[in-house]
Amino acid sequence: MPGQEDLTTRRQRVFNSVFGQGDTSQPTPVATPSGQWATPGQAWGGPKPSGHVNLPEPSLSNVRGSESVRSHSLSESSHVRDQVRWDRAWHLVTHTLIIPDFPKNLSSPGELKPQRNSLDGAFDQALEDLLYPRTRLPFVTHTEDIIVWHTQQVRSHFLHQVLPIILDFKDRPVPEDVIRGSILALETAHRQYLHGLAIIKEQMDISAPGSAMPVLTKFRRDLHAVINNSVMEPLSVALKRVLQNFIPMVLGLSAENDHENHVIQTEGPRSEEARQETLALVESLKNVGLAGEQFQIIFAEIMNNAMVGYVYTGCEGLWSPENEQPDALGSSTMDTERRQSILPRTVHHSSPSQCTTNLCEWIENRYSKLAVQVLSIVDKKAQVTWADKEKYKEMSIGHLAELRINELFGIVSKWPHSSGALHDLRTAITTPQRRLHLTEVFSEALSDKLLHPGASTLQILQTYIAMIWSFHSLDHSKVLLDRVAYPLQLYLCSREDTVRCIITGLLSDTSDAEGKPLGRWGEKLTELAELLNNSSKGGEVRANDEELDWHDMEWVPDPVDAGSGYKRSKNADIIGTLIGALGAQDVFIKEFQNVMGDNLLKNDGGFEREIKVLELLKSRYGDGPLQACEVMLKDIQDSGRVNSVIRRNQKLDPSAQEVSAASTTPFLVDELAMSAEGLFKPSLHAKVLSRLFWPQLQEESYRVPSDIADLQKRYEDGFTSLKTSRKLTWLHILGQATVELEFEDRTLVEEVHTWQATVIWAFQNDANDNSVAERSVEDLVQELEMDENLIRSALKFWVNKLALHEISPGRFAVLETLNKEDRARSNAQAAASTAAVNDESMDEANLMPNNGVMAEKMQMYWQFIQGMLKNSSSQMPLQQIAMMLKMLIADGFPYNNEELQEFLSTKVAEGELELSGGKYKLLRK
Numbered sequence: 001m002p003g004q005e006d007l008t009t010r011r012q013r014v015f016n017s018v019f020g021q022g023d024t025s026q027p028t029p030v031a032t033p034s035g036q037w038a039t040p041g042q043a044w045g046g047p048k049p050s051g052h053v054n055l056p057e058p059s060l061s062n063v064r065g066s067e068s069v070r071s072h073s074l075s076e077s078s079h080v081r082d083q084v085r086w087d088r089a090w091h092l093v094t095h096t097l098i099i100p101d102f103p104k105n106l107s108s109p110g111e112l113k114p115q116r117n118s119l120d121g122a123f124d125q126a127l128e129d130l131l132y133p134r135t136r137l138p139f140v141t142h143t144e145d146i147i148v149w150h151t152q153q154v155r156s157h158f159l160h161q162v163l164p165i166i167l168d169f170k171d172r173p174v175p176e177d178v179i180r181g182s183i184l185a186l187e188t189a190h191r192q193y194l195h196g197l198a199i200i201k202e203q204m205d206i207s208a209p210g211s212a213m214p215v216l217t218k219f220r221r222d223l224h225a226v227i228n229n230s231v232m233e234p235l236s237v238a239l240k241r242v243l244q245n246f247i248p249m250v251l252g253l254s255a256e257n258d259h260e261n262h263v264i265q266t267e268g269p270r271s272e273e274a275r276q277e278t279l280a281l282v283e284s285l286k287n288v289g290l291a292g293e294q295f296q297i298i299f300a301e302i303m304n305n306a307m308v309g310y311v312y313t314g315c316e317g318l319w320s321p322e323n324e325q326p327d328a329l330g331s332s333t334m335d336t337e338r339r340q341s342i343l344p345r346t347v348h349h350s351s352p353s354q355c356t357t358n359l360c361e362w363i364e365n366r367y368s369k370l371a372v373q374v375l376s377i378v379d380k381k382a383q384v385t386w387a388d389k390e391k392y393k394e395m396s397i398g399h400l401a402e403l404r405i406n407e408l409f410g411i412v413s414k415w416p417h418s419s420g421a422l423h424d425l426r427t428a429i430t431t432p433q434r435r436l437h438l439t440e441v442f443s444e445a446l447s448d449k450l451l452h453p454g455a456s457t458l459q460i461l462q463t464y465i466a467m468i469w470s471f472h473s474l475d476h477s478k479v480l481l482d483r484v485a486y487p488l489q490l491y492l493c494s495r496e497d498t499v500r501c502i503i504t505g506l507l508s509d510t511s512d513a514e515g516k517p518l519g520r521w522g523e524k525l526t527e528l529a530e531l532l533n534n535s536s537k538g539g540e541v542r543a544n545d546e547e548l549d550w551h552d553m554e555w556v557p558d559p560v561d562a563g564s565g566y567k568r569s570k571n572a573d574i575i576g577t578l579i580g581a582l583g584a585q586d587v588f589i590k591e592f593q594n595v596m597g598d599n600l601l602k603n604d605g606g607f608e609r610e611i612k613v614l615e616l617l618k619s620r621y622g623d624g625p626l627q628a629c630e631v632m633l634k635d636i637q638d639s640g641r642v643n644s645v646i647r648r649n650q651k652l653d654p655s656a657q658e659v660s661a662a663s664t665t666p667f668l669v670d671e672l673a674m675s676a677e678g679l680f681k682p683s684l685h686a687k688v689l690s691r692l693f694w695p696q697l698q699e700e701s702y703r704v705p706s707d708i709a710d711l712q713k714r715y716e717d718g719f720t721s722l723k724t725s726r727k728l729t730w731l732h733i734l735g736q737a738t739v740e741l742e743f744e745d746r747t748l749v750e751e752v753h754t755w756q757a758t759v760i761w762a763f764q765n766d767a768n769d770n771s772v773a774e775r776s777v778e779d780l781v782q783e784l785e786m787d788e789n790l791i792r793s794a795l796k797f798w799v800n801k802l803a804l805h806e807i808s809p810g811r812f813a814v815l816e817t818l819n820k821e822d823r824a825r826s827n828a829q830a831a832a833s834t835a836a837v838n839d840e841s842m843d844e845a846n847l848m849p850n851n852g853v854m855a856e857k858m859q860m861y862w863q864f865i866q867g868m869l870k871n872s873s874s875q876m877p878l879q880q881i882a883m884m885l886k887m888l889i890a891d892g893f894p895y896n897n898e899e900l901q902e903f904l905s906t907k908v909a910e911g912e913l914e915l916s917g918g919k920y921k922l923l924r925k
Contacts, residue, residue, distance in 0.1 A: 089126035175238035186288035224289030249274035319418035353423035401428035631693035646718035702786035759794035875921035
């Protein structure tokens with residue numbers, strides 16, 4: 001039939017047009033269409049039909065139906081033609097642009113293929129068909145994106161061929177080799193990947209100028225994302241080490257973070273070379289896709305470490321103003337206007353510290369410069385603004401504040417030689433948060449390093465004084481000091497010797513016997529005496545200190561973190577702060593009365609320091625509580641005049657030829673006096689005291705030498721002639737004497753207690769007796785009628801002075817001559833001060849439980865102790881016993897823990913108590 005033939009002919013023509021040309025390239029399999037004829041509405045290359053389709057034969061009687069079939073056949077022919085053309089174009093382009101294997105020799109990767117001049121017009125036509133199929137092949141039904149194909153090919157090629165090579169570089173020992181090799185491999189891969197894309201881009205620019213740039217940008221972004229996510233983590237360690245070598249050199253720091261030398265290198269050829277290497281490295285990382293977020297994190301971390309490194313290198317441990325480093329420009333001085341302009345606005349200060357100024361100068365001229373250069377490479381659009389520089393400076397000030405806060409305990413301990421560090425803190429601590437952090441860190445350091453039993457009360461008080469000065473220099477409002485001082489004040493109140501240390505310091509000498517200053521950290525709190533002598537340093541108490549002064553040109557508002565009860569204070573008031581911290585007024589006054597009494601009895605002079613302290617306390621506590629101290633001072637002043645009159649009237653002053661030893665100062669209460677003794681031709685002075693107004697004094701007596709007794713009798717007669725209604729009672733135990741001893745080969749002069757002088761007096765022989773004097777302890781007890789403990793203490797003292805030696809147990813003799821070793825020892829002792837030995841001897845004698853008043857009172861306290869151990873608890877530690885005695889006894893327990901322990905030790909030795917595990921308990925009888 002004619003219709004049947006026409007259909008067969010058309011089918012054969014279509015078949016020949018598709019498969020009849022042998023010189024055409026076969027399309028890639030992914031785009032190869034099916035050889036089966038497509039059914040109407042099915043895309044070319046789609047799935048095969050599920051069954052055979054019988055196309056209807058055209059009828060001669062149905063002309064309209066025949067024309068419809070003809071039109072449909074022509075449409076199918078166009079679809080087939082365009083699809084086949086697209087498939088052939090895809091095969092040609094993908095076969096040409098396939099990425100070759102990655103070269104093994106990266107140093108000479110060879111020529112990139114295909115070369116552009118080797119491509120003919122057929123490739124250009126095929127590429128244009130793939131790029132613009134909708135305009136060039138309108139009937140094509142199945143297409144793919146050549147850019148997506150190239151991107152997927154690049155990803156597969158990178159993961160399978162390039163990444164393994166980079167991972168092998170990671171194991172190299174030298175970080176520079178790791179980074180250098182990885183960058184070279186990535187650069188080679190980029191050249192390959194961008195070569196094929198460049199051919200596509202060129203065709204796009206010809207066909208549609210400007211359309212290729214978004215495609216290229218997206219391709220680079222996708223490629224860099226793949227590289228960054230797969231390569232950055234393995235290379236991060238090596239990259240960090242390389243940057244840590246370069247960046248510190250650029251910024252003038254040691255790459256090894258050695259902070260001990262405290263040297264910031266100025267800019268020079270070495271730093272400039274390191275800068276260029278750093279920028280070149282960043283440029284290479286940017287080009288190969290390794291300057292993404294992870295690189296920026298590493299760079300920020302290293303820059304932050306560099307900032308901290310500058311703070312520690314240039315500032316750590318440099319607390320004195322003279323130790324401050326030159327500024328970043330090499331100059332140690334800078335005009336005030338320049339200093340203030342270099343600081344961030346948040347830390348502007350009327351006189352910023354040199355360390356702070358140097359730090360901000362370094363941030364502006366070196367740190368920010370490097371940050372700008374690196375970030376401009378990473379992101380061309382990113383720019384470091386003036387506000388960013390301000391943030392850098394504020395961050396650096398924060399690091400400086402953190403350093404100084406951690407050093408604050410040491411800074412306080414070194415006052416006043418740490419004013420430079422306090423100046424840094426005053427400039428940097430500008431926010432309530434930093435002020436709070438400062439007090440928290442310092443309180444913790446104070447608790448760990450000072451408030452523990454291993455620290456002496458003197459050391460704690462000296463640190464407290466340094467705290468007051470330092471925090472007043474740091475913060476005139478005293479808000480910070482109030483936050484940190486309370487735990488220290490509470491701990492000081494728990495120390496038994498706190499008040500005595502303070503009062504002893506107020507009454508101490510500020511210079512030695514040669515007039516040289518004693519300095520800080522001595523045996524006494526001499527700082528208080530210095531303050532008392534110089535009222536301009538804060539010794540005065542200002543009554544209206546809290547009032548605002550309308551004429552004060554340095555007035556500032558109250559701190560934002562001040563409490564509701566805050567009152568302004570303009571001066572440090574060291575003494576007032578210490579006295580106020582101790583709480584109970586009566587405790588302080590009672591201790592002051594005791595210490596003042598000791599000083600008045602032991603010393604002569606105008607007692608200017610005692611008068612100053614007394615006036616200071618009167619201004620704080622009033623006249624009434626200190627009346628007894630006023631009477632004591634008046635007694636001493638009157639006693640000096642009475643003593644001069646009696647000595648003159650009774651002719652008690654020996655002639656110059658007769659004086660071989662001068663005595664010291666005796667005394668006592670109400671009509672009582674006390675003697676001081678010498679040897680051969682003694683001289684006697686006395687201090688007359690009022691019985692009712694002096695602290696309880698030891699009244700233990702002993703037999704004084706006859707010469708001293710004669711002088712006392714003459715002194716009593718002179719006193720009676722002046723004051724007929726009064727009588728003297730001598731307190732021998734409290735006197736002092738200057739003794740000169742003449743031996744065969746030496747002369748010994750000592751300032752001793754009267755009971756020590758009485759014991760050595762007993763060893764002298766008659767004028768005609770040339771034998772060596774010997775005495776036993778029993779002999780001395782009977783002869784002197786003195787407590788055995790005092791005698792043994794005195795004998796120990798003179799043995800140490802090489803005046804006596806023990807020839808047998810309990811028997812002593814005069815040491816007339818010294819051997820070579822003893823003479824060397826004697827010379828060393830003569831060169832040393834003997835004051836500490838005297839005090840120790842007296843304290844040792846006073847601690848003896850059988851000694852006078854203490855022994856009697858301790859027996860009374862023993863009744864309390866027995867009752868506690870019977871009724872309250874069967875066993876108690878020493879501290880608990882002392883605490884309960886203070887609570888139970890109305891007048892208070894007057895002895896410290898050491899004295900109580902000494903007494904309890906005697907009870908243990910006597911079999912009354914048992915000490916087990918640090919606790920005392922009564923023994924059952």
